[in-house]
Amino acid sequence: MLLSISPTPHASSGLLVLPLFSDSFAKTSHNTSLAPLPPALEKTLRPLLLQEKFSAKAEQSFLLHMPQGLPQPRLLLLGLGEKALLQNDKLRNLLGNIVKTAKKLNAPKVSLLWPETLCTPDNIQAAAEGAVLGSYSFDKWKSQKNPAAPPKSLQFVCKTHPPRLRQLQTALSLGQRIAQAQNWARALTDEPAHSLTPLALANAAKTMALQHGLKARVFGRNALKRLRMGMFLAVAQGSALEPQLIELRYEPKSPVHKKRKPLYWVGKAVTFDSGGLSLKSHSGMLGMHADMAGAAAVMGAMQMVASLRPPFPVVALLGACENMPSHKAYRPTDILISRMGKTVEVSNTDAEGRLVLGDLLCLAAENKPLAIVNLATLTGACMVALGHSIAGLFGNNETLLAHLEKAAQQAGEKIWRLPLCEIQKEELKSDVADLKNTGDGYGGAIHGALFLREFVQETPWAHLDICGPSRSLHPSGWKHKGATGFGMRTLLALLEQLPTA
Ligand code: BES
Numbered sequence: 001m002l003l004s005i006s007p008t009p010h011a012s013s014g015l016l017v018l019p020l021f022s023d024s025f026a027k028t029s030h031n032t033s034l035a036p037l038p039p040a041l042e043k044t045l046r047p048l049l050l051q052e053k054f055s056a057k058a059e060q061s062f063l064l065h066m067p068q069g070l071p072q073p074r075l076l077l078l079g080l081g082e083k084a085l086l087q088n089d090k091l092r093n094l095l096g097n098i099v100k101t102a103k104k105l106n107a108p109k110v111s112l113l114w115p116e117t118l119c120t121p122d123n124i125q126a127a128a129e130g131a132v133l134g135s136y137s138f139d140k141w142k143s144q145k146n147p148a149a150p151p152k153s154l155q156f157v158c159k160t161h162p163p164r165l166r167q168l169q170t171a172l173s174l175g176q177r178i179a180q181a182q183n184w185a186r187a188l189t190d191e192p193a194h195s196l197t198p199l200a201l202a203n204a205a206k207t208m209a210l211q212h213g214l215k216a217r218v219f220g221r222n223a224l225k226r227l228r229m230g231m232f233l234a235v236a237q238g239s240a241l242e243p244q245l246i247e248l249r250y251e252p253k254s255p256v257h258k259k260r261k262p263l264y265w266v267g268k269a270v271t272f273d274s275g276g277l278s279l280k281s282h283s284g285m286l287g288m289h290a291d292m293a294g295a296a297a298v299m300g301a302m303q304m305v306a307s308l309r310p311p312f313p314v315v316a317l318l319g320a321c322e323n324m325p326s327h328k329a330y331r332p333t334d335i336l337i338s339r340m341g342k343t344v345e346v347s348n349t350d351a352e353g354r355l356v357l358g359d360l361l362c363l364a365a366e367n368k369p370l371a372i373v374n375l376a377t378l379t380g381a382c383m384v385a386l387g388h389s390i391a392g393l394f395g396n397n398e399t400l401l402a403h404l405e406k407a408a409q410q411a412g413e414k415i416w417r418l419p420l421c422e423i424q425k426e427e428l429k430s431d432v433a434d435l436k437n438t439g440d441g442y443g444g445a446i447h448g449a450l451f452l453r454e455f456v457q458e459t460p461w462a463h464l465d466i467c468g469p470s471r472s473l474h475p476s477g478w479k480h481k482g483a484t485g486f487g488m489r490t491l492l493a494l495l496e497q498l499p500t501a
Pocket residue numbers: 273275287291348350351352353377378379380381438439444467
């Protein structure tokens with residue numbers, strides 16, 4: 001999709017869109033907010049809008065065909081709600097909806113009469129993100145493709161002058177590239193597990209690294225044995241597919257920056273989670289091809305890192321494997337020896353994410369990083385606690401947690417802090433080993449986080465349990481029914497929060 005900013009709408013656009021604030025719409029008897037339209041059209045519109053009870057409240061829309069005096073064949077009025085309540089989050093959804101509407105109406109060119117007050121780099125970036133995110137669909141496995149395609153071009157019509165225009169164009173392009181990376185992460189996540197195997201994920205990472213100037217290294221089973229990753233290997237051993245530890249690395253050019261402590265991003269990349277011998281139910285297993293959403297979000301973020309050029313190295317570690325039952329599968333009651341040396345009794349083979357991540361976190365911590373942030377679809381319990389749109393945030397470092405909260409807010413992704421409760425740590429005690437991999441009873445999201453904490457030692461560390469928000473159950477705003485790429489934009493916003501010296 002070609003995104004642009006220009007002072008006048010193209011006459012050849014198939015759809016002209018006018019977003020309106022409810023407060024300015026209600027207050028003006030002369031409806032100055034309709035001012036961009038020709039007076040004659042305004043006159044015919046007003047009684048129609050009154051009849052339809054259009055008040056420009058959020059998500060209200062009104063479509064007019066063959067608007068009088070306009071070269072464009074359709075005019076879409078959209079409610080933005082109150083000016084003061086409008087956040088970037090809503091702009092993303094607004095643009096997502098516009099793109100979806102244009103797709104339905106088969107309009108290849110869209111012109112958007114952009115409100116003056118929203119002509120800021122921040123708003124434009126969010127809007128661009130929403131447009132590109134809204135154009136995503138997952139139809140590669142359909143033999144009959146939907147003939148309706150998202151618009152080829154979308155034009156923000158606003159009057160600005162050169163220095164400011166350049167600023168807005170930079171923001172537009174940044175938002176577009178971020179959303180493209182996020183759509184790439186969504187496509188990896190939506191891909192079924194027979195196709196997106198651990199090896200396929202590793203290959204996707206290598207190809208991406210080559211395109212974006214990152215270093216990639218991949219370690220297979222033998223290397224994992226040499227790395228003594230007993231927990232990761234155990235999860236993978238029931239599958240016919242070889243596990244892959246994927247490392248992506250960004251290094252700043254400046255020799256001073258290159259020597260700084262790296263930031264580590266760690267992602268769960270279980271390409272299919274059947275539960276293993278602690279087999280999931282039929283319905284519990286649906287959607288488990290997306291159990292690598294954490295890794296996909298990290299990979300999407302890495303794609304952007306090389307162009308955002310933070311003044312410190314960034315390293316991604318992704319643990320890719322399948323969790324399958326078989327004659328070779330690890331068993332409940334097995335005792336594993338982790339890379340760190342701690343022994344772990346397997347109380348449930350379905351709590352596999354924390355086993356994979358535990359070994360990865362240990363490896364990351366050995367490199368004495370600036371901080372570690374891990375993203376994982378770790379527990380259904382986190383979804384029970386926070387629902388489908390909020391991720392659980394855990395960690396051992398107040399400053400890092402505060403940075404992440406700020407980053408998430410800036411990125412328009414909802415996260416909420418949950419406690420690492422010491423009482424519940426008792427519940428991870430094993431009779432026969434140092435730890436077991438599940439706790440008893442309620443508070444499962446906390447058990448998962450407490451388990452991970454055992455492997456990071458003193459390193460500042462945060463864990464985002466993205467089980468709920470990593471997928472959307474219904475299409476809405478910019479989302480489709482499927483992967484969201486959640487967490488990627490928070491990771492990118494974090495780069496700006498961290499101290500640069
Ligand atoms: N991958 C699942 C978590 C999950 C559940 C992701 C639903 C997306 C949707 C994870 O590996 C898992 O199975 N967790 C168990 C932990 C339990 C055995 C302690 C769970 O949540 O039931």
